[in-house]
Amino acid sequence: xxxxxxxxxxxxxxxxxxxxxxxxxxxxxxxxxxxxxxxxxxxxxxxxxxxxxxxxxxxxxxxxxxxxxxxxxxxxxxxxxxxxxxxxxxxxxxxxxxxxxxxxxxxxxxxxxxxxxxxxxxxxxxxxxxxxxxxxxxxxxxxxxxxxxxxxxxxxxxxxxxxxxxxxxxxxxxxxxxxxxxxxxxxxxxxxxxxxxxxxxxxxxxxxxxxxxxxxxxxxxxxxxxxxxxxxxxxxxxxxxxxxxxxxxxxxxxxxxxxxxxxxxxxxxxxxxxxxxxxxxxxxxxxxxxxxxxxxxxxxxxxxxxxxxxxxxx
Numbered sequence: 513x514x515x516x517x518x519x520x521x522x523x524x525x526x527x528x529x530x531x532x533x534x535x536x537x538x539x540x541x542x543x544x545x546x547x548x549x550x551x552x553x554x555x556x557x558x559x560x561x562x563x564x565x566x567x568x569x570x571x572x573x574x575x576x577x578x579x580x581x582x583x584x585x586x587x588x589x590x591x592x593x594x595x596x597x598x599x600x601x602x603x604x605x606x607x608x609x610x611x612x613x614x615x616x617x618x619x620x621x622x623x624x625x626x627x628x629x630x631x632x633x634x635x636x637x638x639x640x641x642x643x644x645x646x647x648x649x650x651x652x653x654x655x656x657x658x659x660x661x662x663x664x665x666x667x668x669x670x671x672x673x674x675x676x677x678x679x680x681x682x683x684x685x686x687x688x689x690x691x692x693x694x695x696x697x698x699x700x701x702x703x704x705x706x707x708x709x710x711x712x713x714x715x716x717x718x719x720x721x722x723x724x725x726x727x728x729x730x731x732x733x734x735x736x737x738x739x740x741x742x743x744x745x746x747x748x749x750x751x752x753x754x755x756x757x758x759x760x761x762x763x764x765x766x767x768x769x770x771x772x773x774x775x776x777x778x779x780x781x782x783x784x785x786x787x788x789x790x791x792x793x794x795x796x797x798x799x800x801x802x803x804x805x806x807x808x809x810x811x812x813x814x815x816x817x818x819x820x821x822x823x824x825x826x
Contacts, residue, residue: 520682532609533556537558538558549580610632636674643680650682654668654688658794659709692814752790754793
């Protein structure tokens with residue numbers, strides 16, 4: 513659309529709308545990524561929950577499902593991050609979003625192969641390091657976001673303008689965006705694009721379990737709790753598991769005991785397998801604003817319409 517003709521995020525990624533889907537573990541497969549890209553945004557495959565052979569297959573599947581730009585999200589602290597980087601290079605992936613690690617680790621190598629690189633951060637200080645590392649864009653994610661959170665605990669309304677004032681590369685806002693109103697707010701605060709997680713996880717094309725999607729729709733604005741604060745903050749919908757974890761934290765349980773209780777596959781159990789009592793239902797605070805499970809195409813169409821209406825009224 514003409515209103516985004518000069519938008520730096522659209523120009524950088526070659527997309528119609530400055531809307532990027534989050535690379536969510538167990539929810540962001542090729543089907544969701546392709547649907548977002550086909551609807552005019554930038555779809556990301558979430559490599560964090562994938563072994564190398566599965567990521568390879570998902571990239572190949574995505575190239576069949578869309579001829580539009582798409583990318584891969586890679587948590588650098590992940591067990592297979594190096595293999596994931598090599599698979600992206602081998603498959604000719606053009607866009608990679610990295611997170612959970614130093615932006616210097618693979619940026620130069622990715623750019624040597626013509627790959628556009630964006631990195632996710634929770635503070636303006638780290639955003640500057642992203643720019644200094646040579647990344648093409650930075651994603652600033654506020655504490656409202658689901659899943660792993662930065663220790664800074666900055667809300668989006670504080671984080672976003674501080675990043676906009678700090679970097680010269682395109683800045684993408686994340687954490688608390690789920691509709692046209694919140695997208696317009698992000699643009700007023702300096703963003704050139706938005707990355708949306710929980711709202712895309714609760715769409716028809718997401719690979720998240722139906723039980724998880726229903727839990728997001730049923731959530732209220734206080735349902736998404738932060739826990740695991742001493743080790744690595746996580747935001748998840750409240751359930752029996754989360755409440756017991758918080759109780760253990762408050763009683764002074766050691767990190768070792770807490771990690772033993774959490775185990776290794778809680779997120780898969782919740783998001784992918786649909787155990788709404790004992791699984792980790794990673795989701796953002798916007799869960800309380802989500803009341804349906806639309807198709808990606810319908811959501812993006814409504815998102816852009818509402819964004820234009822809201823932005824023009826500011």
